Amino acid sequence: MHNPTLMQFFHWYYPAGGTLWHEAAERAGWLADIGISLVWLPPAYKADTGAQSVGYDTYDLFDLGEFDQKGGRATKYGDKAALLAAIAALKSHHIGVLLDVVLNHKMGADEQERIQVNRVEIEDREEIEDQAIDATAWTRFTFPARQGQYSQFVWDHKCFSGIDLIEDPAEKGIFKIVNDYTRDGWNEEVDDELGNYDYLMGANIEFRNPAVTAELAHWGRWVMNETHCDGFRLDAVKHIPAWFYRDWIDKIQADAAQPMLVIAEYWSHKTAILLQYLEQVAGKTMLFDAPLQMNFHHASTQGAEFDLRQVFSDTLVAADPAHAVTLVDNHDTQPLQALEAPVAPWFKPLAYALILLREQGVPTVFYPDLFGASYEDKDQEGNVRAIELPAIPGLEALIRARQLYAHGRQTDYFDDAHCVAFHRHGTGERPGCVVIMSNSGEGEKRLRLGADFAHGRLRDYLGQHEATVTLDETGAGIFRCRAAGVSVWVDAG
Numbered sequence: 225m226h227n228p229t230l231m232q233f234f235h236w237y238y239p240a241g242g243t244l245w246h247e248a249a250e251r252a253g254w255l256a257d258i259g260i261s262l263v264w265l266p267p268a269y270k271a272d273t274g275a276q277s278v279g280y281d282t283y284d285l286f287d288l289g290e291f292d293q294k295g296g297r298a299t300k301y302g303d304k305a306a307l308l309a310a311i312a313a314l315k316s317h318h319i320g321v322l323l324d325v326v327l328n329h330k331m332g333a334d335e336q337e338r339i340q341v342n343r344v345e346i347e348d349r350e351e352i353e354d355q356a357i358d359a360t361a362w363t364r365f366t367f368p369a370r371q372g373q374y375s376q377f378v379w380d381h382k383c384f385s386g387i388d389l390i391e392d393p394a395e396k397g398i399f400k401i402v403n404d405y406t407r408d409g410w411n412e413e414v415d416d417e418l419g420n421y422d423y424l425m426g427a428n429i430e431f432r433n434p435a436v437t438a439e440l441a442h443w444g445r446w447v448m449n450e451t452h453c454d455g456f457r458l459d460a461v462k463h464i465p466a467w468f469y470r471d472w473i474d475k476i477q478a479d480a481a482q483p484m485l486v487i488a489e490y491w492s493h494k495t496a497i498l499l500q501y502l503e504q505v506a507g508k509t510m511l512f513d514a515p516l517q518m519n520f521h522h523a524s525t526q527g528a529e530f531d532l533r534q535v536f537s538d539t540l541v542a543a544d545p546a547h548a549v550t551l552v553d554n555h556d557t558q559p560l561q562a563l564e565a566p567v568a569p570w571f572k573p574l575a576y577a578l579i580l581l582r583e584q585g586v587p588t589v590f591y592p593d594l595f596g597a598s599y600e601d602k603d604q605e606g607n608v609r610a611i612e613l614p615a616i617p618g619l620e621a622l623i624r625a626r627q628l629y630a631h632g633r634q635t636d637y638f639d640d641a642h643c644v645a646f647h648r649h650g651t652g653e654r655p656g657c658v659v660i661m662s663n664s665g666e667g668e669k670r671l672r673l674g675a676d677f678a679h680g681r682l683r684d685y686l687g688q689h690e691a692t693v694t695l696d697e698t699g700a701g702i703f704r705c706r707a708a709g710v711s712v713w714v715d716a717g
Contacts, residue, residue, distance in 0.1 A: 227626050229580070230262040230322070230487075231255065231589045234301075236555040237599035237611075238266075238591070240276055245302035249313035256317035258620055259627040260589065262485070263314055264322040264457050268299065268307050272332030275300050278555070279324065280459065281331040281426065284367050285443050286374040288450070293369040294332060311451055320454035322485065323447065327440060328460045329426035330379065333362035339381045341390060341399035349398065349410060350419035356402050359390035363401070363427055374446060377439045385410065385430040386423040398423055405432040413504055415462035415492070424463040431468040441475045448480060455485030458509065462490045466504035473508045486510065487549050491556070491563060493518050498540050502547050513540040513548045513585065517565070520552055520578075524571035527708075528664040531641040535578065545584035552576055553590045559611045560601040570708055572616045574661045577710045580626040581659050582646065583634040587626070594619055618686050622712070625685055629657035629714050643667035645703065649674075658682065660703045661710035672700040681716040692716050 233248055248263065255263065267279025270287035274294035279301075287293055289303035297303055302310075311321050341359050345351035365379035382403045389396055400406055410422035411431060422428065431437055447453065456476075461469060473486055486509040490501050493515045502511065516539040523530040541548035552575045556563040567575055572593060579587035591597070596615040603609050631654035637645040642664040650656030660667055673680075677699035681692050688711045695701040705711040 227259075227630060228261045228586050229259055229589065229623060229626055230264060230549065230586055231260045231591070231594070232264045232551075232554060233591055234266040234278075234555065235558055235591050235597055235613075236278055236561055237558075237597065237601065238278075238300075240300050242275070242298045242300070242302040242306070244300070245306035245310040248310040249306075252310075252313040252317045252319060255314075256319055259623045260319060262320045262322060262454070264487075264588075265307075265310075265324065266301060267324045267326055267459075268301070268451075270294055270299060280326050282326045283330065283332040284365075284370065286446070287367070287370060288447075291367075291369040291373075293367065308451060311453065315452065315454075320485065321451075322455045322457050322487065323451065323453045324459060325456045326459040327429060328424055328463050329428050330365060330384075331426040333364055333379075333427065334366045334368060335362070335364035336360050336391070337363045337381050339363060340402035341387070342402065344386070344398040344400055344423070346398055346418075348419040349421070349423060352400055352409060357393070359395075359399070360392045361387050361390050361399075361401075361427075363387065375439065375442065377435075377442075379427075383430055383433055383436050384427040385432075386428040388423075388425060401430075403430070405430050411465040413466040414464065415490075415497070417462075421463050422465075424460060429464075431465055437468065437471070441472060444472065444476045445479045448476070448484070453484075454482075455487070458486065458488040460491075461488040461501070461509075462492065466501060470505045470508060473505070477508075487512065490514075495538050495540050495543050499543060502544065507547060510547045510549050510586065511540060512554075512588070513550050515539045516541055516548075516579075517551050517553070517557060517567075520567045520571065520575045521557070521565040523575075523663065524568035528642060530663060532644045532661070532663055533638045533641055535644075541585040548585040549588060550579035550585040551588040551590065552579065552593065554588070558590075558592070558613065560603060560609060569614055569616065571663070573618050573622070574663065574710045576616070576619055576622050577659050577661060577712065580622050581630045581648065581657065581712065583630075583648070589619070589623060618710075621686055625657065625712050625714075629655055629685065629712070632656045637669060637671060640669075643669060643705075645669050645671065647671065647673060655715055657685070658703055658713040659710065660705045660713070662705050663708060665707045667705040667707075667709075668702060670700060670702050672698055674699045682713040683716040685712040685714045686710070 271277035272281040340356040343353045363381040415421040488509040592613040597613040632649040645660040648656035
């Protein structure tokens with residue numbers, strides 16, 4: 225795939241009502257036309273909160289909007305028929321489809337069980353009380369509406385390592401479930417935040433149970449055959465032992481008709497930790513570049529105080545570009561969400577130019593940045609806030625420019641704290657471009673592109689400047705951009 229471009233086709237506050245699958249089908253042709261080659265869809269299976277759920281409170285992986293469970297048949301995004309139609313429409317326009325996979329936990333159990341648990345210190349998960357207590361918990365999933373179709377597997381307390389709510393006694397907290405697989409405590413090869421970050425929420429899946437791993441491999445094969453998807457986005461992998469996904473991906477790839485693209489979300493701002501995870505999974509997945517997203521956030525909030533020369537410092541795309549998926553914002557970083565660190569609208573054209581037009585990384589476009597979004601929710605103080613996320617001017621043009629002009633080797637001119645540039649030299653078959661941006665006043669650089677470009681004329685593809693740049697006999701010329709803006713200079717012919 226040449227210059228792959230991923231789009232996250234949803235956000236946390238996408239309206240309920242079952243319209244997303246229809247929208248994806250309707251927009252498929254236009255998305256392909258502008259240069260989107262991959263679409264990441266939200267969790268497509270039934271969640272605990274049913275048709276109101278974004279999908280991360282997983283209930284039944286085998287219910288893609290087909291069974292009357294959790295208040296209805298369809299999910300927030302539509303029913304199974306609409307999902308399959310959307311995938312077919314996207315693939316008919318040569319757009320690959322990634323499905324969101326949430327295997328860390330399950331919520332909304334159908335039955336309670338009498339179990340034993342150990343209380344766990346919330347701020348240090350390695351501190352586990354020696355004395356187990358008897359308690360009642362919602363840990364048995366039978367999926368009565370599905371009646372064993374696609375899978376007859378029943379999840380019970382032996383399939384989980386922890387839970388956050390018990391009854392008799394009634395307590396909230398974190399509790400390690402006592403079973404044959406949890407004797408040694410939490411899983412290894414997870415993030416060491418809070419001592420051990422195996423437990424996140426709900427009924428925490430126990431991957432050391434071989435029946436569980438067999439069931440999840442069965443589901444992977446089933447969902448590939450059922451939907452004909454092209455890959456997966458793996459949620460919350462910092463809480464899931466790396467050895468599980470290393471093995472699961474092998475099983476998925478072995479059964480896939482063609483190689484599946486796998487992108488994992490390990491949300492850490494420490495590149496060394498991301499590199500460690502890639503080593504643990506033997507490089508079998510790509511990772512979102514959370515450090516770069518945080519750099520963009522800081523650049524947008526600090527304005528002219530931010531040193532643009534450092535925008536790629538300590539990022540995954542700088543350390544391991546072959547495994548980096550770059551992004552500007554996502555459903556977790558958008559305003560009022562758990563990892564809130566949004567990039568201010570003024571900086572987003574610069575940020576998108578830095579991920580869409582460079583040689584390194586696979587860029588991700590976030591739904592609200594292309595289409596806009598409006599929503600309300602409570603902030604951390606409990607106050608209701610109205611949020612407007614504007615569509616970013618010029619983003620469609622930048623996506624198109626990736627396919628038209630982001631070709632050939634790259635020369636960087638990161639020599640000024642407030643104005644940086646880079647040159648894509650083009651190839652024998654495809655043209656290149658010069659990208660220049662400023663986070664302060666008007667930007668200007670004299671660049672020598674080389675004798676191959678002597679006497680060339682370039683225009684600003686984004687239309688920020690009417691005048692063209694004419695290069696001299698050495699291929700040198702003066703390139704400009706507006707204050708706090710970006711320009712993409714391409715062959716005027």
